Amino acid sequence: MRRRTGTKITSISKLPALAAGFALLSTAAMAEEMKEFRDWRAGCDNVMQCAALSLPKEDDSAIAYLRFERSAGADAPAALVLRVLGDWKTPSARVELKLDGVAFPVSAEAVETEAGSGTLSLTFTPAEVAAFLEAARKATLLTVDAPGMTATVSLSGSVAAMLWIDEQQGRLDTTSALIRKGKGTKVPAALPLPVTTAKAAAGRLSDADKKALTTAMREALTRQGEDLCEDDEVLSDSDEAWPLDGGRHLIDLACSRGAYNLTTAFWLIQGKDVATAKPVHLPHGESDTDNTLVNADFDPKTGRMEFFSRGRGIGDCGIIGSFAWTGDAFTRTGFSMMGECRGIAPVDWITLYRSTVK
Incomplete structure:
Protein backbone atom coordinates (compact mmCIF):
# COMPACT_ATOMS: atom_id res chain seq x y z
CA MET A 1 0.00 0.00 0.00
CA ARG A 2 1.18 3.52 -0.70
CA ARG A 3 1.79 5.64 2.36
CA ARG A 4 1.18 9.35 2.36
CA THR A 5 2.56 11.39 5.21
CA GLY A 6 0.09 13.99 6.41
CA THR A 7 0.79 17.67 6.75
CA LYS A 8 -1.50 20.35 8.10
CA ILE A 9 -1.46 23.70 6.37
CA THR A 10 -2.33 26.46 8.79
CA SER A 11 -1.92 29.15 6.16
CA ILE A 12 -1.47 29.17 2.42
CA SER A 13 1.34 31.64 2.99
CA LYS A 14 3.24 28.73 4.56
CA LEU A 15 2.98 26.50 1.51
CA PRO A 16 6.39 25.91 -0.08
CA ALA A 17 7.34 28.37 -2.84
CA LEU A 18 4.14 30.40 -2.68
CA ALA A 19 4.20 34.15 -3.00
CA ALA A 20 4.02 36.12 0.23
CA GLY A 21 0.55 37.25 1.12
CA PHE A 22 -1.30 34.05 0.24
CA ALA A 23 -3.61 32.83 2.99
CA LEU A 24 -6.09 29.97 3.22
CA LEU A 25 -9.11 32.15 3.60
CA SER A 26 -10.20 35.47 4.98
CA THR A 27 -13.79 36.05 5.95
CA ALA A 28 -13.19 39.71 5.21
CA ALA A 29 -12.34 38.83 1.61
CA MET A 30 -14.81 35.99 1.19
CA ALA A 31 -18.27 35.47 2.61
CA GLU A 32 -17.82 31.70 2.50
CA GLU A 33 -16.20 29.85 5.35
CA MET A 34 -14.71 26.49 6.23
CA LYS A 35 -15.18 24.93 9.65
CA GLU A 36 -13.25 22.34 11.66
CA PHE A 37 -15.11 19.65 13.58
CA ARG A 38 -12.50 17.37 15.17
CA ASP A 39 -11.62 14.90 12.39
CA TRP A 40 -14.01 16.47 9.87
CA ARG A 41 -13.98 19.63 7.78
CA ALA A 42 -17.07 21.30 6.31
CA GLY A 43 -17.82 24.29 4.14
CA CYS A 44 -20.53 25.91 2.05
CA ASP A 45 -20.23 27.89 -1.14
CA ASN A 46 -21.89 31.10 -2.27
CA VAL A 47 -25.14 29.30 -3.20
CA GLN A 169 -29.00 25.72 4.88
CA GLY A 170 -31.83 26.72 7.23
CA ARG A 171 -32.93 23.15 7.94
CA LEU A 172 -32.83 23.02 11.73
CA ASP A 173 -36.06 21.63 13.21
CA THR A 174 -37.46 20.78 9.77
CA THR A 175 -38.36 17.48 8.18
CA SER A 176 -35.38 17.71 5.82
CA ALA A 177 -32.76 18.21 8.55
CA LEU A 178 -29.90 15.73 8.73
CA ILE A 179 -29.51 15.80 12.50
CA ARG A 180 -31.98 18.00 14.40
CA LYS A 181 -35.23 17.10 12.76
CA GLY A 182 -38.54 18.74 13.49
CA LYS A 183 -41.96 19.30 12.01
CA GLY A 184 -41.12 22.44 10.09
CA THR A 185 -41.23 22.40 6.29
CA LYS A 186 -39.97 25.86 5.33
CA VAL A 187 -36.42 25.68 4.01
CA PRO A 188 -34.74 28.48 2.02
CA ALA A 189 -34.58 27.75 -1.70
CA ALA A 190 -31.24 27.34 -3.42
CA LEU A 191 -29.73 30.58 -4.67
CA PRO A 192 -29.09 30.98 -8.40
CA LEU A 193 -25.52 30.58 -9.57
CA PRO A 194 -23.78 33.81 -10.57
CA VAL A 195 -23.34 33.99 -14.35
CA THR A 196 -20.16 35.37 -15.92
CA THR A 197 -19.71 35.94 -19.64
CA ALA A 198 -16.09 35.33 -20.53
CA LYS A 199 -14.44 37.21 -23.38
CA ALA A 200 -11.65 35.74 -25.45
CA ALA A 201 -8.40 37.54 -26.18
CA ALA A 202 -8.34 39.64 -29.34
CA GLY A 203 -5.71 37.49 -31.03
CA ARG A 204 -2.09 36.61 -30.55
CA LEU A 205 1.24 38.37 -30.63
CA SER A 206 4.31 37.44 -32.61
CA ASP A 207 7.11 35.99 -30.55
CA ALA A 208 9.12 39.15 -31.11
CA ASP A 209 6.30 41.46 -29.93
CA LYS A 210 5.64 39.27 -26.90
CA LYS A 211 9.31 39.29 -25.94
CA ALA A 212 9.52 43.06 -26.37
CA LEU A 213 6.51 43.68 -24.11
CA THR A 214 7.54 41.29 -21.34
CA THR A 215 11.14 42.54 -21.39
CA ALA A 216 9.94 46.14 -21.16
CA MET A 217 7.69 45.19 -18.24
CA ARG A 218 10.58 43.60 -16.37
CA GLU A 219 12.76 46.64 -17.01
CA ALA A 220 10.01 48.94 -15.74
CA LEU A 221 9.71 46.96 -12.51
CA THR A 222 13.48 47.17 -12.02
CA ARG A 223 13.44 50.95 -12.51
CA GLN A 224 10.63 51.25 -9.97
CA GLY A 225 12.60 49.20 -7.45
CA GLU A 226 10.01 46.42 -7.44
CA ASP A 227 11.35 43.04 -6.25
CA LEU A 228 8.20 41.04 -6.90
CA CYS A 229 9.71 39.04 -9.78
CA GLU A 230 13.13 37.41 -9.75
CA ASP A 231 15.47 38.49 -12.54
CA ASP A 232 16.17 35.08 -14.01
CA GLU A 233 16.57 34.08 -17.67
CA VAL A 234 14.95 30.69 -17.13
CA LEU A 235 11.92 32.32 -15.52
CA SER A 236 11.65 35.00 -18.21
CA ASP A 237 11.36 32.28 -20.85
CA SER A 238 7.91 31.58 -19.37
CA ASP A 239 6.71 35.21 -19.67
CA GLU A 240 3.59 35.76 -21.78
CA ALA A 241 1.54 38.59 -23.27
CA TRP A 242 -1.83 38.67 -25.04
CA PRO A 243 -3.78 41.41 -26.83
CA LEU A 244 -7.17 42.13 -25.30
CA ASP A 245 -9.94 44.40 -26.54
CA GLY A 246 -9.59 48.17 -26.77
CA GLY A 247 -5.88 47.94 -27.50
CA ARG A 248 -5.08 46.65 -24.01
CA HIS A 249 -2.61 43.86 -23.34
CA LEU A 250 -2.39 41.29 -20.57
CA ILE A 251 1.16 40.60 -19.43
CA ASP A 252 2.26 37.80 -17.14
CA LEU A 253 5.73 37.47 -15.72
CA ALA A 254 7.08 34.31 -14.11
CA CYS A 255 8.28 35.59 -10.74
CA SER A 256 9.53 32.61 -8.77
CA ARG A 257 9.74 28.85 -9.08
CA GLY A 258 9.83 26.11 -6.45
CA ALA A 259 9.89 22.36 -6.75
CA TYR A 260 6.27 22.20 -7.93
CA ASN A 261 4.93 25.76 -7.86
CA LEU A 262 5.46 28.59 -10.33
CA THR A 263 4.31 32.03 -9.16
CA THR A 264 3.16 34.40 -11.91
CA ALA A 265 2.23 38.10 -11.68
CA PHE A 266 -0.26 39.79 -14.05
CA TRP A 267 -0.63 43.36 -15.34
CA LEU A 268 -2.89 45.17 -17.80
CA ILE A 269 -1.37 47.87 -20.01
CA GLN A 270 -2.81 50.33 -22.49
CA GLY A 271 -1.48 49.66 -25.98
CA LYS A 272 2.15 48.70 -25.64
CA ASP A 273 3.09 51.30 -23.05
CA VAL A 274 4.28 49.52 -19.89
CA ALA A 275 4.22 52.87 -18.07
CA THR A 276 0.42 52.41 -17.96
CA ALA A 277 0.69 48.98 -16.31
CA LYS A 278 -1.82 48.25 -13.56
CA PRO A 279 -1.82 45.07 -11.44
CA VAL A 280 -4.66 42.72 -12.33
CA HIS A 281 -7.15 42.38 -9.48
CA LEU A 282 -7.24 38.65 -8.63
CA PRO A 283 -8.92 38.22 -5.23
CA HIS A 284 -8.27 34.77 -3.79
CA GLY A 285 -7.29 35.22 -0.15
CA GLU A 286 -6.53 37.90 2.41
CA SER A 287 -5.24 40.47 -0.06
CA ASP A 288 -7.74 42.04 -2.43
CA THR A 289 -5.00 43.71 -4.47
CA ASP A 290 -2.72 40.72 -5.07
CA ASN A 291 -1.96 40.17 -8.78
CA THR A 292 -0.08 36.89 -8.32
CA LEU A 293 -1.29 33.34 -8.87
CA VAL A 294 0.46 30.00 -8.53
CA ASN A 295 0.58 27.52 -11.42
CA ALA A 296 -1.72 29.79 -13.41
CA ASP A 297 -2.92 29.08 -16.93
CA PHE A 298 -4.68 31.69 -19.09
CA ASP A 299 -6.55 30.37 -22.13
CA PRO A 300 -6.78 33.21 -24.66
CA LYS A 301 -9.39 31.33 -26.70
CA THR A 302 -11.89 31.32 -23.83
CA GLY A 303 -10.71 34.21 -21.67
CA ARG A 304 -10.56 31.90 -18.67
CA MET A 305 -7.74 31.63 -16.15
CA GLU A 306 -7.16 28.77 -13.73
CA PHE A 307 -4.63 28.21 -10.97
CA PHE A 308 -3.60 25.33 -8.69
CA SER A 309 -1.42 26.19 -5.72
CA ARG A 310 0.01 22.90 -4.48
CA GLY A 311 0.75 22.32 -0.82
CA ARG A 312 3.11 19.52 -1.83
CA GLY A 313 4.15 17.65 -4.94
CA ILE A 314 1.39 15.04 -5.10
CA GLY A 315 -1.21 17.80 -5.05
CA ASP A 316 -3.40 16.54 -2.20
CA CYS A 317 -3.65 19.95 -0.50
CA GLY A 318 -3.62 23.62 -1.43
CA ILE A 319 -6.05 25.84 -3.30
CA ILE A 320 -7.64 25.72 -6.75
CA GLY A 321 -9.42 28.63 -8.38
CA SER A 322 -10.52 30.21 -11.63
CA PHE A 323 -11.25 33.63 -13.13
CA ALA A 324 -12.77 34.88 -16.38
CA TRP A 325 -11.99 38.01 -18.39
CA THR A 326 -15.22 39.96 -18.90
CA GLY A 327 -13.82 42.80 -20.99
CA ASP A 328 -13.59 44.99 -17.90
CA ALA A 329 -11.88 42.82 -15.30
CA PHE A 330 -11.03 39.28 -14.25
CA THR A 331 -13.98 37.95 -12.25
CA ARG A 332 -13.66 35.06 -9.83
CA THR A 333 -15.57 32.01 -11.09
CA GLY A 334 -14.47 29.17 -8.81
CA PHE A 335 -12.56 28.45 -5.61
CA SER A 336 -11.90 25.27 -3.61
CA MET A 337 -9.35 24.30 -1.01
CA MET A 338 -7.91 21.64 1.26
CA GLY A 339 -5.87 22.79 4.22
CA GLU A 340 -4.47 19.42 5.30
CA CYS A 341 -2.24 17.15 3.22
CA ARG A 342 -3.91 13.80 3.85
CA GLY A 343 -4.21 12.10 0.45
CA ILE A 344 -7.54 13.71 -0.51
CA ALA A 345 -7.89 14.26 -4.25
CA PRO A 346 -8.59 17.79 -5.57
CA VAL A 347 -11.94 16.64 -6.98
CA ASP A 348 -13.09 16.15 -3.36
CA TRP A 349 -11.86 19.43 -1.89
CA ILE A 350 -14.39 21.77 -0.30
CA THR A 351 -15.81 24.19 -2.87
CA LEU A 352 -16.31 27.69 -1.47
CA TYR A 353 -17.31 29.52 -4.63
CA ARG A 354 -18.88 28.38 -7.88
CA SER A 355 -20.54 30.03 -10.86
CA THR A 356 -21.68 29.48 -14.42
CA VAL A 357 -19.32 30.73 -17.12
CA LYS A 358 -20.58 31.42 -20.62
Missing part, protein backbone atom coordinates in the same frame (compact mmCIF):
# COMPACT_ATOMS: atom_id res chain seq x y z
CA MET A 48 -25.19 27.28 0.05
CA GLN A 49 -24.16 23.99 -1.49
CA CYS A 50 -22.33 22.36 1.40
CA ALA A 51 -19.82 19.54 1.76
CA ALA A 52 -18.09 17.72 4.61
CA LEU A 53 -14.96 15.55 4.60
CA SER A 54 -13.41 13.11 7.02
CA LEU A 55 -9.65 13.49 7.38
CA PRO A 56 -7.39 10.43 7.37
CA LYS A 57 -4.90 10.37 10.23
CA GLU A 58 -1.47 11.74 9.44
CA ASP A 59 0.24 8.38 9.97
CA ASP A 60 -2.32 6.23 8.11
CA SER A 61 -0.66 3.76 5.76
CA ALA A 62 -4.06 2.73 4.37
CA ILE A 63 -6.21 5.71 3.39
CA ALA A 64 -9.98 5.97 3.17
CA TYR A 65 -12.27 8.95 3.62
CA LEU A 66 -15.91 9.96 3.37
CA ARG A 67 -17.27 12.89 1.42
CA PHE A 68 -20.76 14.23 2.09
CA GLU A 69 -22.47 16.84 -0.08
CA ARG A 70 -25.87 18.49 -0.21
CA SER A 71 -27.33 21.38 -2.17
CA ALA A 72 -29.66 23.95 -0.64
CA GLY A 73 -33.43 23.63 -0.90
CA ALA A 74 -35.97 21.44 0.86
CA ASP A 75 -35.94 18.65 -1.72
CA ALA A 76 -32.18 18.47 -2.27
CA PRO A 77 -30.91 14.91 -1.72
CA ALA A 78 -27.90 14.13 0.46
CA ALA A 79 -24.96 12.40 -1.25
CA LEU A 80 -22.29 10.29 0.47
CA VAL A 81 -19.30 8.63 -1.15
CA LEU A 82 -16.43 6.58 0.28
CA ARG A 83 -12.98 6.81 -1.31
CA VAL A 84 -10.43 4.04 -0.75
CA LEU A 85 -6.85 4.55 -1.96
CA GLY A 86 -4.64 1.62 -2.95
CA ASP A 87 -2.76 -0.19 -5.71
CA TRP A 88 -5.74 -1.92 -7.25
CA LYS A 89 -5.37 -4.67 -9.85
CA THR A 90 -9.03 -4.54 -10.89
CA PRO A 91 -11.35 -1.61 -11.69
CA SER A 92 -13.77 -2.64 -8.93
CA ALA A 93 -13.73 -4.46 -5.61
CA ARG A 94 -16.14 -5.59 -2.94
CA VAL A 95 -15.64 -3.75 0.31
CA GLU A 96 -17.07 -4.52 3.71
CA LEU A 97 -17.98 -1.77 6.14
CA LYS A 98 -18.31 -1.89 9.92
CA LEU A 99 -19.45 0.80 12.32
CA ASP A 100 -17.76 0.21 15.68
CA GLY A 101 -17.43 -3.45 14.72
CA VAL A 102 -21.03 -3.89 13.56
CA ALA A 103 -21.53 -4.68 9.87
CA PHE A 104 -23.03 -1.90 7.77
CA PRO A 105 -24.33 -3.45 4.52
CA VAL A 106 -23.94 -1.62 1.22
CA SER A 107 -25.52 -2.67 -2.05
CA ALA A 108 -22.80 -1.75 -4.56
CA GLU A 109 -19.18 -2.49 -5.26
CA ALA A 110 -16.52 0.18 -5.07
CA VAL A 111 -15.39 1.15 -8.56
CA GLU A 112 -12.28 2.95 -9.76
CA THR A 113 -12.92 6.71 -9.85
CA GLU A 114 -10.77 7.10 -12.94
CA ALA A 115 -8.70 4.55 -14.86
CA GLY A 116 -5.30 4.24 -13.20
CA SER A 117 -6.19 6.68 -10.41
CA GLY A 118 -5.63 4.19 -7.60
CA THR A 119 -8.86 5.30 -5.93
CA LEU A 120 -11.97 3.19 -5.49
CA SER A 121 -15.28 4.98 -4.92
CA LEU A 122 -18.36 3.59 -3.24
CA THR A 123 -21.51 5.68 -3.67
CA PHE A 124 -24.20 5.19 -1.05
CA THR A 125 -27.84 4.91 -2.07
CA PRO A 126 -30.28 7.45 -0.57
CA ALA A 127 -31.52 4.82 1.90
CA GLU A 128 -27.94 3.94 2.87
CA VAL A 129 -27.10 7.61 3.38
CA ALA A 130 -30.04 8.02 5.78
CA ALA A 131 -29.14 4.82 7.64
CA PHE A 132 -25.47 5.80 7.87
CA LEU A 133 -26.20 9.28 9.22
CA GLU A 134 -28.49 7.81 11.85
CA ALA A 135 -25.89 5.23 12.88
CA ALA A 136 -23.14 7.89 12.95
CA ARG A 137 -24.89 9.60 15.86
CA LYS A 138 -23.48 6.92 18.17
CA ALA A 139 -20.68 5.27 16.18
CA THR A 140 -17.11 6.54 16.41
CA LEU A 141 -15.23 4.55 13.78
CA LEU A 142 -15.90 3.18 10.29
CA THR A 143 -13.73 0.20 9.34
CA VAL A 144 -13.25 -0.50 5.64
CA ASP A 145 -12.11 -3.96 4.59
CA ALA A 146 -11.00 -4.14 0.95
CA PRO A 147 -8.91 -6.79 -0.85
CA GLY A 148 -5.44 -6.71 0.71
CA MET A 149 -6.06 -3.77 3.04
CA THR A 150 -8.00 -2.48 6.02
CA ALA A 151 -8.55 1.24 6.56
CA THR A 152 -10.43 3.25 9.17
CA VAL A 153 -12.42 6.47 8.99
CA SER A 154 -12.98 8.53 12.12
CA LEU A 155 -16.54 9.70 12.67
CA SER A 156 -15.49 12.09 15.43
CA GLY A 157 -16.97 15.44 14.47
CA SER A 158 -19.22 14.10 11.73
CA VAL A 159 -22.50 14.78 13.55
CA ALA A 160 -21.38 18.32 14.46
CA ALA A 161 -20.44 18.91 10.80
CA MET A 162 -23.86 17.75 9.60
CA LEU A 163 -25.59 19.86 12.23
CA TRP A 164 -23.62 22.90 11.06
CA ILE A 165 -24.62 22.20 7.45
CA ASP A 166 -28.27 21.99 8.54
CA GLU A 167 -27.89 25.37 10.20
CA GLN A 168 -26.25 27.00 7.17
